[in-house]
Amino acid sequence: MFLQQSKPTSKNGFTLIELVISIVLVGIIAGVVGPIIFYGAEGFQQQVARKELVSRARLALERMSRELRESVPNTVRVSTTNAANDTVEFGKATFFSHYNSITGGSSPYTLNDDTGLTPPSTSFIVIYNVSPDDFYAYPASPSTFQVAGVAGNQVSINAPAKPHSSTKRYQMCTGAVTFSRNLSGELIRYSGYDPGQAHGTSAIDQDILIDHVSSIQFQYTTGTLSNTALLTIFLQVRASGETMNFHQEVHIRNVP
Numbered sequence: 001m002f003l004q005q006s007k008p009t010s011k012n013g014f015t016l017i018e019l020v021i022s023i024v025l026v027g028i029i030a031g032v033v034g035p036i037i038f039y040g041a042e043g044f045q046q047q048v049a050r051k052e053l054v055s056r057a058r059l060a061l062e063r064m065s066r067e068l069r070e071s072v073p074n075t076v077r078v079s080t081t082n083a084a085n086d087t088v089e090f091g092k093a094t095f096f097s098h099y100n101s102i103t104g105g106s107s108p109y110t111l112n113d114d115t116g117l118t119p120p121s122t123s124f125i126v127i128y129n130v131s132p133d134d135f136y137a138y139p140a141s142p143s144t145f146q147v148a149g150v151a152g153n154q155v156s157i158n159a160p161a162k163p164h165s166s167t168k169r170y171q172m173c174t175g176a177v178t179f180s181r182n183l184s185g186e187l188i189r190y191s192g193y194d195p196g197q198a199h200g201t202s203a204i205d206q207d208i209l210i211d212h213v214s215s216i217q218f219q220y221t222t223g224t225l226s227n228t229a230l231l232t233i234f235l236q237v238r239a240s241g242e243t244m245n246f247h248q249e250v251h252i253r254n255v256p
Contacts, residue, residue, distance in 0.1 A: 053239045060209040065250045073256045077132040078218045087180040088218040095172035113153040124173040128165035128256045138195040186211045214238045223254030
């Protein structure tokens with residue numbers, strides 16, 4: 001009997017040298033491709049964040065511009081809260097109209113609108129306001145008065161004397177509004193307070209328009225008989241290490 005010797009089976013695999021080479025090659029590829037992917041993703045996220053911030057800044061500027069254009073004439077004033085000229089305040093008008101007469105021998109007086117429109121119910125009525133000092137002197141203001149009631153085209157006015165306007169114009173007003181940057185870099189809209197009160201302590205509503213505000217500055221040029229008033233807004237926001245500057249000019253009516 002002859003015993004047949006079996007041949008050793010072949011076992012395929014990686015040698016230690018091949019494995020080391022593979023690890024080195026993978027490491028090289030990862031070292032080249034990894035930063036590209038990482039910085040690409042980081043750059044994309046920064047771009048998205050900047051785009052969102054730019055959009056929010058433009059919306060904030062448009063919001064301020066729209067409200068300022070519809071402000072009570074001659075109520076815009078610029079002041080300093082935390083930085084030079086970082087605050088603007090104005091009367092919030094909701095209705096502009098014309099009257100034919102104001103009747104009554106004592107308060108409350110009755111204003112008769114002659115446009116066929118029904119005035120809205122608001123807290124204040126402004127008649128012939130010629131300066132911010134007059135508006136913010138409320139309740140001793142010569143131009144801003146408390147509304148006692150509205151019925152049809154008639155507005156009842158609580159006033160120490162019968163109001164008068166040479167142009168017979170008037171505005172219904174909900175109160176004062178302030179835009180100001182706080183120390184946290186937030187642009188705040190303050191509202192829900194009476195003219196003559198301090199916005200920081202009396203405003204019922206304090207809404208954030210935009211954050212990441214590095215600085216904001218308002219420059220106001222009063223109007224003349226031939227030109228409207230002009231408010232210039234300089235807004236600077238900073239995000240992801242990048243600073244963006246915005247500039248907006250707002251023309252404001254100044255005929256009382």
